[in-house]
Amino acid sequence: MKKIRIRKGVYCDSVRLLLLSREMGDLDGVDRAMAAMATPTNLEILGQLGWSLEEIGDVAENDLLAAVDAADERTLDAAFQWLETRLKERVSGTGKGYHPRTLRTAVADAPSANLVQISIPGAYAFREAKRALMNDKHVMLFSDNVSIEEEVALKDLAGDRGLLLMGPDCGTAIINGVCLGFANVVPRGPVGIVAASGTGAQEISVLLARGGIGVSQLIGTGGRDLSRKVAGRAMRLGLRALAADPETEVMVLVSKPPEPEVAERILTDAASCAKPVIVNFLGENPDRITRGNVRGAGNLEEAAQLAIQAAGRRAISLGEGGVPALVEQERSRLKPGQRFLRGLFVGGTLADEAMLLLKTELGTLYSNSPVPGCTLLVDSSVSRGHTVLDLGADEFTVGRAHPMIDPTLRNFRIVEEAMDSEVAVLLLDVVLGYGSHADPAGATAGAVEEARGMARKDDRDLVVVASVCGTEGDPQNLDEQEQKLRDVGVRVFASNAQACRFCRELLRSGHAEDS
Amino acid sequence: MQRILDLFSQDLSVINLGLEGFGDALTDQGVDVVQMDWRPPAGGDRDLMKILDQMEE
Numbered sequence: 001m002k003k004i005r006i007r008k009g010v011y012c013d014s015v016r017l018l019l020l021s022r023e024m025g026d027l028d029g030v031d032r033a034m035a036a037m038a039t040p041t042n043l044e045i046l047g048q049l050g051w052s053l054e055e056i057g058d059v060a061e062n063d064l065l066a067a068v069d070a071a072d073e074r075t076l077d078a079a080f081q082w083l084e085t086r087l088k089e090r091v092s093g094t095g096k097g098y099h100p101r102t103l104r105t106a107v108a109d110a111p112s113a114n115l116v117q118i119s120i121p122g123a124y125a126f127r128e129a130k131r132a133l134m135n136d137k138h139v140m141l142f143s144d145n146v147s148i149e150e151e152v153a154l155k156d157l158a159g160d161r162g163l164l165l166m167g168p169d170c171g172t173a174i175i176n177g178v179c180l181g182f183a184n185v186v187p188r189g190p191v192g193i194v195a196a197s198g199t200g201a202q203e204i205s206v207l208l209a210r211g212g213i214g215v216s217q218l219i220g221t222g223g224r225d226l227s228r229k230v231a232g233r234a235m236r237l238g239l240r241a242l243a244a245d246p247e248t249e250v251m252v253l254v255s256k257p258p259e260p261e262v263a264e265r266i267l268t269d270a271a272s273c274a275k276p277v278i279v280n281f282l283g284e285n286p287d288r289i290t291r292g293n294v295r296g297a298g299n300l301e302e303a304a305q306l307a308i309q310a311a312g313r314r315a316i317s318l319g320e321g322g323v324p325a326l327v328e329q330e331r332s333r334l335k336p337g338q339r340f341l342r343g344l345f346v347g348g349t350l351a352d353e354a355m356l357l358l359k360t361e362l363g364t365l366y367s368n369s370p371v372p373g374c375t376l377l378v379d380s381s382v383s384r385g386h387t388v389l390d391l392g393a394d395e396f397t398v399g400r401a402h403p404m405i406d407p408t409l410r411n412f413r414i415v416e417e418a419m420d421s422e423v424a425v426l427l428l429d430v431v432l433g434y435g436s437h438a439d440p441a442g443a444t445a446g447a448v449e450e451a452r453g454m455a456r457k458d459d460r461d462l463v464v465v466a467s468v469c470g471t472e473g474d475p476q477n478l479d480e481q482e483q484k485l486r487d488v489g490v491r492v493f494a495s496n497a498q499a500c501r502f503c504r505e506l507l508r509s510g511h512a513e514d515s
Numbered sequence: 516m517q518r519i520l521d522l523f524s525q526d527l528s529v530i531n532l533g534l535e536g537f538g539d540a541l542t543d544q545g546v547d548v549v550q551m552d553w554r555p556p557a558g559g560d561r562d563l564m565k566i567l568d569q570m571e572e
Contacts, residue, residue, distance in 0.1 A: 011555050015534045062559045099552035106530045110549045114522055117541075119533030120553055123561070127568060128532055128553075138522055142533065162518040178527045178544055181537065217523060241519045405536070434540040475543070 002051050002069045003076050006038070010064040012087060013120070014401040017064075020086055027082060029075035030068060035083055038063040039399030041409075044381070048412065061399055103131045117180060118143055118167075121399075125168060126150040133157050133165065140180045141167030141222070144394055148229050151222065155233040164241070165234065170220035171198025171402075174205065181220070182404055184433035185473030189214020190311050192248035194238035196225045196255035199347025199431060200280070200300055202469050204252060207304035207495060209471045213311050216247040223348070226258030226281075232266045239266070243273045250276045250310045252303055256352050257283040257371055270294045276310040278303050282352050283371055299353055301497040327505045330491060333461040338424035341503055342417040343388035344410050346403040347469070350429045350496045351390040357500040362386045362507060369393050383417060388427075404436045411447035418451030418462055425463040426451070427503050429496060432470030432481060441468070441481035445488045452489070463506060464490045467499040 012020075017035045024033035032049065036042040038059035047053050051067050059065070064087075068079045100106040107113070116132035118125055122145025132139045133154065141154070146168035158165035166173050166180075172195065173180040177188045184202055186209040193215060195201030205215050219241070221234035235253065242248045253270065255263075258281050267289060270277040277294045280303035289296025295310070297303035308314075341362065345351035348369065355371045365373075368380035369390040377387060380395060391403045391410050403410050410428075417423050426448075430440050437443060448464050455462050466485055470478045482492050493499040528547040531538035538550040557563035 009559055011559060013534055015536050062555075099550050101552050101554070103530070103532065103551070106532075106549050106551050110528065110530060110547075113528045113530045113547075113549060114525055115527055116530045116532060117537055119531075119537055121555075124555055124564075127556075127564075132530075136518075137530070138519070142537070162516055164519050164522060176523060176525070176527055178546055179540065180529075237516075237519075240516060241523075244516065244520060245523055247523070434544070435537060 004051055004056055004065055004067045005080055006056060006059055007064040009062050010087065012064060014399060015405055018401050018406050020083060024079055024083055027079055030070045030079050032069040033079060034067045036065055037061055037399035038065050041396060041398065042400055103128055107135045114138060115140060122146045129154050130157065133161060133163055138164040140173055141165065141170055142181050144169040148224060151224060151230055159233060159237060166220040167222040169222045172201045173220040174215055174218035179434040182433055182435035184471050186471055187214035190216060190249035191252060191307050192216045192242035192245060193218040193252045194221060194235050194242065196221045196223055196235060197349035200254045200349035202431060202433060203300045203350065203496060204254060204304045206469050206471055207301055208307060211308040211313065213308050213313060216245060217242060223256060226255045226262045228259045228262065232262045235266055236269055239269055243275060250307050252307050253277060253279045254303060255281050256349055267294060278306045278310060283356055299497045301495045323502060323505060330463045331506055333463055334424050335460055337422055340423050341386045341425050341427060341507060342383050342423055343427040344413050345390055345429050346392055346410060347429050347431055348390045348392050351388050353496055354427060354500050355388050357497060358504055361504045404431050407437060407440065407443040411443065414447040415451045415454060418454045421458060421460060425465060425503055425506060427499060428466040430466050430468045432474040432476045432478060434475065439476065441484040445484045448488045448490060465499050465503055466490050467493045467496040
């Protein structure tokens with residue numbers, strides 16, 4: 001029997017709720033359980049899992065939902081009681097025994113702290129980030145859903161005080177070799193990165209590491225930094241800092257499609273630096289970027305390769321040999337009616353890069369977050385034709401953990417897409433590193449097997465292609481992660497660009513017509 | 516700018532406000548971390564929160 005209980009105005013962070021959900025699901029007699037904030041996305045998931053939403057009544061995003069499926073009423077009550085007890089517990093585990101409730105006490109407790117990392121809901125993030133800056137602390141602001149006006153105010157405050165503010169919506173940074181947010185374990189070295197895109201920065205740092213080159217600093221700016229309103233405030237400051245940093249010999253700038261005027265201002269700054277600067281502004285023609293010491297790169301992989309060259313190393317091959325034979329082998333899985341690609345991404349920049357690499361070949365390409373030349377998917381819960389989804393977009397993450405931490409949403413979607421008889425290929429990204437799920441490939445492999453099972457019932461098969469963004473130093477173990485994917489028949493590539501080129505070849509010649 | 520360059524030459528010491536997993540990752544990397552036990556101020560009541568902020572300023 002299934003039941004939902006609501007706790008009004010009770011807050012708990014999404015990752016803790018995810019862990020509590022798993023533990024609650026493991027209690028004796030409990031078949032399935034979910035504890036989550038009452039956001040529209042979470043309500044939709046509960047509905048999909050078979051709970052009746054009618055009994056809930058009016059709920060707000062500040063309310064906590066506990067949903068339990070158990071054998072009998074007594075087990076249900078025991079599970080709800082268990083959750084109540086756990087919710088009352090204060091944080092445990094991290095750091096020392098004392099956990100201050102306010103930033104003021106935290107600063108007093110740790111006066112030598114030099115950075116505040118903030119990952120609370122966006123509505124509260126501005127006031128805490130401002131407090132941190134006023135206390136002369138550098139800030140990594142992971143939170144999204146912060147207004148653009150607040151972003152400008154925070155960046156101006158940081159600029160005035162000479163402090164580093166990374167974010168809002170900064171997913172990735174590496175400062176002094178330490179991974180903040182979602183970041184991979186890469187060696188220290190001569191390349192400094194300033195990134196307005198989290199997974200873009202992860203992909204470049206990982207490919208640099210595969211090429212034997214390390215990173216001096218990886219400064220995140222937040223995804224909107226190169227918009228007209230924010231005007232590249234953080235990227236320009238980051239560029240100046242790396243230009244003055246003696247450890248940095250080569251700089252890499254990366255951003256999702258920027259506002260042209262802002263891009264131009266940054267390129268002018270870059271051209272005045274004495275160091276080589278490699279720039280990947282997704283969707284921008286590299287030839288228009290290249291000038292003097294500045295080299296434009298067409299995609300993330302090329303940016304890494306150019307940086308390796310600029311640092312005095314020969315560009316390396318990333319092992320893309322034998323593609324035609326592999327394409328034929330994979331194509332033999334497909335039936336004539338199977339012609340569409342569904343890209344299900346946890347990394348926003350990787351989704352953007354996929355669209356840019358695929359749109360010319362595939363024709364109409366839909367997305368919840370389209371790059372120029374692609375078409376907005378009006379209802380992001382239903383794919384059509386060729387679709388590339390950014391499952392880390394705000395619409396999917398309010399009140400729940402990012403899909404790099406919680407694979408539930410993508411796993412649903414992997415199975416859902418497989419039920420569409422016109423789908424030929426699923427294109428995925430699997431991102432390792434600190435901050436990410438402990439076993440992302442394992443979680444994905446389970447869904448891929450289920451998806452294949454669904455397709456086979458209908459006498460079909462699917463091609464599943466994935467890139468793995470990770471290094472041997474990452475906590476998840478790169479080799480094992482790749483093997484888990486290969487074990488369920490996933491075609492694995494070392495970069496997203498390679499995975500996209502493979503899909504492009506696969507869908508060429510007759511499979512790629514639009515509906 | 517000098518403050519940022521100074522940061523690049525110091526050991527990181529972090530106050531983590533939010534997801535505990537991020538704090539745990541820093542501890543794993545040998546970084547000093549103070550994990551806050553943050554809850555929405557004023558029980559999430561935005562109006563009350565504004566009044567508290569004004570009082571503080």
